[in-house]
Amino acid sequence: MDQLLHALKAARCARVVRLLLLGGSLGVAAPTAPTDAQLAEAVVRAYPDAQLRADADAVVWPDGTRTPVTRAGATSGSYTDRLNHADLRAQLRTPYPACAPLRPPAYLEDPGRARDDAFFRRLYGSSSAQVSAHLRAVNWFGQRLAFTTVNGADRALEAVARDLAAQLPQHPDWRAFLTPSAGTFLWRTVAGTPRLSAHSYGIAIDLNTRMSAYWQWDGHREGARGIPYRNRFPAGIVHTFERHGFVWGGRWYHYDTMHFEYRPELARCP
Ligand SMILES: [Zn+2]
Structure with a gap:
C-alpha cells in the first residue's frame, strides 16, 4: 500500500x-501573460521598416489590414497542431534566451520555432516569386548567399559575417562550423509537416551540416519525450548571431544546430 x-x-x-x-x-x-497590445507593440518595434502600427489586439499594416495577435484555434490540439496554426501570441510566447549560456532546452521548449505564417507571408512574400523579388546576394566567407532585403535582414547577416571574421583569428576552429553554408533561400515546407520553413522567406541560413545535429536526422518523432540533446556549436558563434537579431535552432528541444534565422522580435541580447 x-x-x-x-x-x-x-x-x-x-x-x-x-x-x-x-x-x-x-x-x-x-x-502575468502579456496583453495582445503589448505583444503587438513588440512586433511593431522589431520590424520598423514595415511601418506597422499596434492597436489593442492586432498588428495593423500600412494599408489598414490587420493581423490579430490571438486567433481562435491557435492554442488547441496537440503540440504539432499548435505549431501548424501558430498566431503571433504563440510566436512570442516562449522567451528566447538571447546571449545566455548554452544549455539543453526543456521538453518542448522551442523559442522561435512557432511562426504565424500569415504574418511572415505578408512581411516577406507569399510565393517563391514574391520572396525572390526581394533577395540579394550576401558574401558569406566567399560564398554568395541569397537573403531578403526586407527589414534589413541582408544587412544583419552581413554584420554577423563581419563580426565573426573579426573573431576568427582568436578562434580558428570556428571556420569549420561556418563554412560551407548548406544554404539560405528555398521555398519549401519543413520535412514531414505542412508548415513553411523559415528558409522560404529568405531569412534563414544553415551552416556546415558536417558539424551539425538535427532531431529529424537522429530519427526522433516531433513532440516525443526524452529526445537526447546534441550540439557541437561553440557559444561564441551563437552569441554573435544573436547580437544581430538571429535566433538559433540549437536552443530548441527539437534541435537544429546548423540553423539560424532573423527574428528581431525575439533575439535581443540584454
Ligand atoms: Zn535551416
Whole structure:
C-alpha cells in the first residue's frame, strides 16, 4: 500500500509538473501573460521598416489590414497542431534566451520555432516569386548567399559575417562550423509537416551540416519525450548571431544546430 500511495503521489506530482510546464512554455494563459497590445507593440518595434502600427489586439499594416495577435484555434490540439496554426501570441510566447549560456532546452521548449505564417507571408512574400523579388546576394566567407532585403535582414547577416571574421583569428576552429553554408533561400515546407520553413522567406541560413545535429536526422518523432540533446556549436558563434537579431535552432528541444534565422522580435541580447 505504501508503494501504491507513493506511486499515486508521484503520478500527481508528474501531472502538476506537466501542467506547470504547459502553463509556462506552451502558454495556457497565466496571470502575468502579456496583453495582445503589448505583444503587438513588440512586433511593431522589431520590424520598423514595415511601418506597422499596434492597436489593442492586432498588428495593423500600412494599408489598414490587420493581423490579430490571438486567433481562435491557435492554442488547441496537440503540440504539432499548435505549431501548424501558430498566431503571433504563440510566436512570442516562449522567451528566447538571447546571449545566455548554452544549455539543453526543456521538453518542448522551442523559442522561435512557432511562426504565424500569415504574418511572415505578408512581411516577406507569399510565393517563391514574391520572396525572390526581394533577395540579394550576401558574401558569406566567399560564398554568395541569397537573403531578403526586407527589414534589413541582408544587412544583419552581413554584420554577423563581419563580426565573426573579426573573431576568427582568436578562434580558428570556428571556420569549420561556418563554412560551407548548406544554404539560405528555398521555398519549401519543413520535412514531414505542412508548415513553411523559415528558409522560404529568405531569412534563414544553415551552416556546415558536417558539424551539425538535427532531431529529424537522429530519427526522433516531433513532440516525443526524452529526445537526447546534441550540439557541437561553440557559444561564441551563437552569441554573435544573436547580437544581430538571429535566433538559433540549437536552443530548441527539437534541435537544429546548423540553423539560424532573423527574428528581431525575439533575439535581443540584454
Ligand atoms: Zn535551416
